[in-house]
Amino acid sequence: MNWKKIFAVIRREYFERIRTKAFWIGTMLIPLFFFVYIGIQVATSHKTGGERRIAVIDGTGSLYEPLVADLAEREKARQAGPGGSRGIHWVLERRPAPADWNAAKERLRQEVLQKKINGYLIIDPKLLEKDSAEFYSTSVSELVTSNQLERALNHVLLKARIARQGLPANLASELERRLDVKAFKVTEKGTAEEKGAGIFAVVIFTVIMYSTFLMYGMQNLKGVIDEKSNRIVEVIIASVRPTELMMGKILGIGLVGLTQYFIWSFLAMNLSLPGITSRMSSTDMGVPTIPISTIVYFVLFFIFGYFLYASIYTAIGAPFNTDQEAQQLAMIPVMFIVSVWAFFPAILNNPNGGIAVFVSLFPLTSPLGMFLRTSLSEPPVWQIVLCIAILAGTTVGIAWFAGRIYRVGILMYGKKPTIPEILRWARYSPGKAPQPAAPETT
Amino acid sequence: MDTAIDLQNVSKAFGKFKAVDDLSFRVPKGVIFGLLGPNGAGKTTTIRMIMNITAPDSGAISVLGHAMDRETQNRIGYLPEERGLYRKMKVIEHLYFLAAIKEVDRPTARKRIDNWLDRMELRPWLNKKVDELSKGMQQKVQFIATIVHDPEILILDEVFSGLDPINTALVKEYLIDFRSKGKTIVFSTHVLEQAEKLCDQICLVSKSKKILDGELKALKRHFSKGLIHLSIAASEKEVTALPGVVSCQPLNGVFIVKLAADVDRRQFLRQTLDRYDVAAFSDREPELEEIYLSAVQAAGLEETRIIE
Secondary structure, three states, X not given: OOHHHHHHHHHXXXXXXXXXXXXXXXXXXXXXXXXXXXXXXXXXXXXXXXXXXXXXXXXXXXXXXXXXXXXXXXXXXXXXXXXXXXXXXXXXXXXXXXXXXXXHHHHHHHHHHOOOOXXXXXXXXXXXXXXXXEXXXXXXOOHHHHHHHHHHHHHHHHHHHHHHXXXXXXXXXXXXXXXXXXXXXXXXXXXXXXXXXXXXXXXXXXXXXXXXXXXXXXXXXXXXXXXXXXXXXXXXXXXXXXXXXXXXXXXXXXXXXXHHHHHHHHXXXXXXXXXXXXXXXXXXXXXXXXXXXXXXXXXXXXXXXXXXXXHHHHHHHOOOOOHHHHHHHHHHHHHHHHHHHHHHHHHHHOOOOHHHHHXXXXXXXXXXXXXXXXXXXXXXXXXXXXXXXXXXXXXXXXXXXXXXXXXXXXXXXXOOOOHHHHHHHOOOOOOOOOOOOOOOOX | OOEEEEEEEEEEEEOOEEEEEEEEEEEEOOOEEEEEOOOOOOHHHHHHHHOOOXXXXXXXXXXXXXXXXXXXHOOEEEEOOOOOOOOOOEHHHHHHHHHHOOOOOHHHHHHHHHHHHHHHOOHHHOOOEHHHOOHHHHHHHXXXXXXXXXXXXXXXXXXXXXXXXXXXXXXXXXXXXXHHOOOEEEEEEOOHHHHHOOOOEEEEEEXXXXXXXXXXXXXXXXXXXXXXXXXXXXXXXXXXOOOOEEEXXXXXXXXXXXXXOOOOHHHHHHHHHHHOOEEEEEEOOOOHHHHHHHHHHHOOOOOOOOOO
């Protein structure tokens, strides 16, 4: 290994890629998509706030006032809370109970369509006996809206029923107090509260790994094929060993990826993160607290995984002259990477089950699989060590194999080689000429 | 003379196909050496083995006195037959990169590149992308890249293929210039005329085997077969009638004369001069093509036309 030469290759790979427009467009587009996504979220979340004008036909005649009072109380409680003034302001309008319910509903329907009201609530005494009421609005899918209304109505109804039985009125809130089951993760260091945001962060990390393996792995394949189709590779091979060229390329492209992540995290820290965390703290999810161990495992499996997949892609690219020829074989690593998604629910449900253990030890899925397991539970140390050992061994093995295929493949032009031919290349004698004194070496 | 490159009984097969079969030759330092033969004769494989890009199955190759190693590789300038450039790179960056992988730092590379830029009329193109250059310009860039590390040996595979006549003449000029600096040049070609004027030494190969090698002048003398070029103010009949003449053939205004084996050439010339006006008298130098064909015949190989 001559690091001076490897460094020259790294330098070329890195700067030539960083200088392309494609790199900067790609780097800027993804945060842009992210901003647009957040923007849409914010825009639609405003909709869940604001005023809701609801017409109410109260067939019982006794539920309307308590409902108005209950909603007002909830709004007051919310304004005092951490979320601030955001949320729905309910404006209820009472409509007299009609003789013809259907005609009344039709009139209200017209009002909604003319946008005079946002929706209407029908409390029909007959329906109420069957434990049901009806809420109509243009967007029934607005879950928050109907949920709040339902909760308030239930509370009011419960109070009424309790009153009817002659029981004390404060019994209602007593009965309504729900049990809050908090999830805790048991680890060897104790217990830690598990928040939804923890899983959210793990998913984001997994997506980053996953897309890096695919995108930058593929860059390696393209780079190798480009050098062949440009007919530059033989000039380089006369100065740099194939393994050095391969190493330099993998490292250079990896650095381009790191640069991209660096830019993204810089943008995230300075532009979007304050917005996101304030939004998150206002929801049930809470600010994601990412344990140091997760970050350490991320870096570890990220590096191993990248080297593994980059070597696989290099080996796949070496025998071929065009992207099209390599396409078929290039699907193989994609299949393995994607398959981890298929196992994701199984790992999530039982991070220490048989499937999870297999996925986290099998080298083509283990970088993602083991990372998921370490962040969802605490797998036995011997499994982590075994996983890393298998992964490291496989990476070295594939890099060796890729190096041999590469050495032969990069000088093969013309017809597309068959897989048996490619396998035979790996057995060719290594590129070291025997000494003149000992002409026979086999 | 010191040896630059030495091949001993080198063989290489790809599967059942023998690409190079028991090839031996020696390239002394400071000469222009031509590795000549038709396409598919094993020239490129031989050169790749010298460059340690592929390994021989058997035999030994030494370069500058020992087996090719990393340090030696840096002292060789190699221009393969399949040569290209990174299309999206700037010319100057490309030259820096190719110098860097020969362990030449940027300032040194810059100095050497500067020397060649004006000579090659490349300076205006320095910051252009390779893509924007004409084919001829790209070939000049490749040539500079081959010599940017000031190599002791130049190994050029089919160096003239694809070059226009002007660039061909330029490259020949550079090669002669290189030799005058004591450097060794090995080049391969399947076009024998290109080697005719340039080579000090040659090795002819055909069908993976060596046919002959050696100093070109000696080979030409050997293959002249006692034939003489005679430019003379006489008719074919008169020349044939001269004492000692076995045969006489007119060719482009001169006569190719074969003398009997026991004839003293000085005496023959003196006698002829007494009778006729002789403008030129010289050993007829056979062309490489002719040498190649007679060597192939002598080697018992079937004739391979060397010119397509």
